[in-house]
Amino acid sequence: MVSKMGVLKFLSRNMTSFVAQASRDNAILTLARHQSVLSSKLVYSEYGDPPKVVRQEKEELRKPAEHEVMIRMLASPVNPADINTIQGVYAVKPKLPSIPGNEGVGEILDVGNGVTDLKVGDRVVPKLNAWGTWRTHAVCNADELMKISDKIGIVEAATLTVNPCTAYRMLKDFVPLSEGDSVIQNGANSAAGQNVIQLCKAWGIKSVNIVRNRSDIDELKKFLTELGATYVLTEEELRTTDLFKKGVLVRPKLALNCVGGKNALEVMRHLESGGVMVTYGGMSREPVTVPTSALIFKDITVRGYWMTRWSNENANSPERSRMFEELTNLIIERKLNPPKHTLIGFERYKEALSNAMSTKGFVGMKYIFDFQI
Amino acid sequence: MVSKMGVLKFLSRNMTSFVAQASRDNAILTLARHQSVLSSKLVYSEYGDPPKVVRQEKEELRKPAEHEVMIRMLASPVNPADINTIQGVYAVKPKLPSIPGNEGVGEILDVGNGVTDLKVGDRVVPKLNAWGTWRTHAVCNADELMKISDKIGIVEAATLTVNPCTAYRMLKDFVPLSEGDSVIQNGANSAAGQNVIQLCKAWGIKSVNIVRNRSDIDELKKFLTELGATYVLTEEELRTTDLFKKGVLVRPKLALNCVGGKNALEVMRHLESGGVMVTYGGMSREPVTVPTSALIFKDITVRGYWMTRWSNENANSPERSRMFEELTNLIIERKLNPPKHTLIGFERYKEALSNAMSTKGFVGMKYIFDFQI
Structure with missing residues (x-):
């Protein structure tokens, strides 16, 4: 028998979306009945060894205000720059406490009345660096996110922006x-x-x-x-x-x-x-x-x-949209493939953080949080 | 009593041109009576220590052909790149035998019938690198030379292009x-x-x-x-x-x-x-x-x-003319002054070559051949 997790993993790797779509629709409907959502997020309050300084916290999220959206994260990788940022040795030093994670893909769960360019079910990636992708849900301004195609798998989407x-x-x-x-x-x-x-x-x-x-x-x-x-x-x-x-x-x-x-x-x-x-x-x-x-x-x-720097300077540039369109098409045509990776549940974050920096195999192994596991 | 040489030196330093003009006119009239000119030039046939490998030769120059001009050199500096070129350690390795000297100012003595943009008496500098400025006279295509203002002294003109x-x-x-x-x-x-x-x-x-x-x-x-x-x-x-x-x-x-x-x-x-x-x-x-x-x-x-590289790529560019105009104006306004220098007769070339690379004083001392001494 194939588990739901197994199916999702399979789907993410194979860029097929029909079953995932059905699964997501269920989740959205379930959520819509609630007024608030409990988000689980990683946080660190001091720079240091990632498995030691990073902790998991819960946060109750309110409904999005007029120009806000609520999203649930689908997948987010652990990149070397994330580790270096937590260690405090990277060029970017976020104000602490901070939610780590620079890259990842989410899905819109709810939108404020004033939001016109995003709708429930849209796949999105953060436009800016240090947005904090290592959390299950978030409420943020709609203009912090960029819609991307749902024709590519979540692994491809989660590792697209870097x-x-x-x-x-x-x-x-x-x-x-x-x-x-x-x-x-x-x-x-x-x-x-x-x-x-x-x-x-x-x-x-x-x-x-x-x-x-x-x-x-x-x-x-x-x-x-x-x-x-x-x-x-x-x-x-x-x-x-x-x-x-x-x-x-x-x-x-x-x-x-x-x-x-x-x-x-x-x-x-x-x-x-x-x-x-x-x-x-x-x-x-x-x-x-x-x-x-x-x-x-x-x-x-x-x-x-x-x-x-490029991303921050081109948050809303047409060139950025052109690039995402071209990259997405190449992924759909299977001309651009995702990195070798291991999907890992969000609860196992310490394991992911410990292993992310060790090199395994000749092309490395990227740990990707799968928030659906 | 002030010698003619002394006057010319004084003039070159003081950027006054009226006496020099009269002197040049005489020279041009004298030359115009002759059909050919005996040029004295420096030549080297192998790379090596400049005072050893460079020799002086005489060459009888014919009248310029249709698109040619005859010039006499007025002044030409000994630059570090000239020395390195003769030593064979520079990026440019001219075909040997070669006449050294990359920078200098000359004066048009005679023009071919087809030459329209240069006339007798014009001050000129070579457009291209390795043109060979260390000679008293030359016959060359008119388009190898660029007219410059005669309102600046010959030292300023001879050291303008580098x-x-x-x-x-x-x-x-x-x-x-x-x-x-x-x-x-x-x-x-x-x-x-x-x-x-x-x-x-x-x-x-x-x-x-x-x-x-x-x-x-x-x-x-x-x-x-x-x-x-x-x-x-x-x-x-x-x-x-x-x-x-x-x-x-x-x-x-x-x-x-x-x-x-x-x-x-x-x-x-x-x-x-x-x-x-x-x-x-x-x-x-x-x-x-x-x-x-x-x-x-x-x-x-x-x-x-x-x-x-810039000079070779911009031999005839309008930007080059603009630059020369602006630099010439700054020289006339005394906002741009020539380097500390020693004028030296062309016959004393071994002395100039020997001393050119030794540093004298905190800003160096440029040796400049004065072909009028």
């Missing part, structure tokens, strides 16, 4: 790329890196993907190649490659860096004159080193990208 | 700057740095100028302040300054770097979020190191500037 958007913007906003151009990236097995590979494949851009050597390197190369990578090279292979010298590939105009240090320097060396390196992470904990000659004579530009 | 243009473009092309904005630069006593100071002063931009500590630091500070520097700090003073913390000065949007290494990093730290650091030199011979957090969270952009 990594796919990061990859999308880095490929769109720094260098004009056309079909046949190439892009080089390190940390290609990162969550954003996997999205870069898939978007490049979808857009006809060749991707050169650099990963660290490891015991299961062949398996990793196979995985990334199947995802759409044009080439996958270890750092050592990159040092001696003649891919560019032999003219097999045009030199990349864009390099994406989430490692830093020597690795970033090696990647930079292969850029075309006038090329741009965009840094969005620093896994090696070493800075980016740029030879003076690369700046002056090769006209290399070194920049950074932070999804949080 | 350092003043570098400073101008770096202040114009990377960040939009308005009156009251601030700019920070290291190596502020460099030739380009002195131009940056003067242009900032002329445009109402505050300049924060970083120099190395030295025995005559007070004298250097006084010199740069008189040139127009808003603040002059040593590297050590920069580390502990509260200029920006106290709100005395808005944080700079633009940093100009010709040093690299730790110094560049210190300078970068003071940039406003979203600011740009432009590297145009690397005197410390250390690369530019950029913290990952500065790229991601402070949105710092690191770029490079190379005057040679």
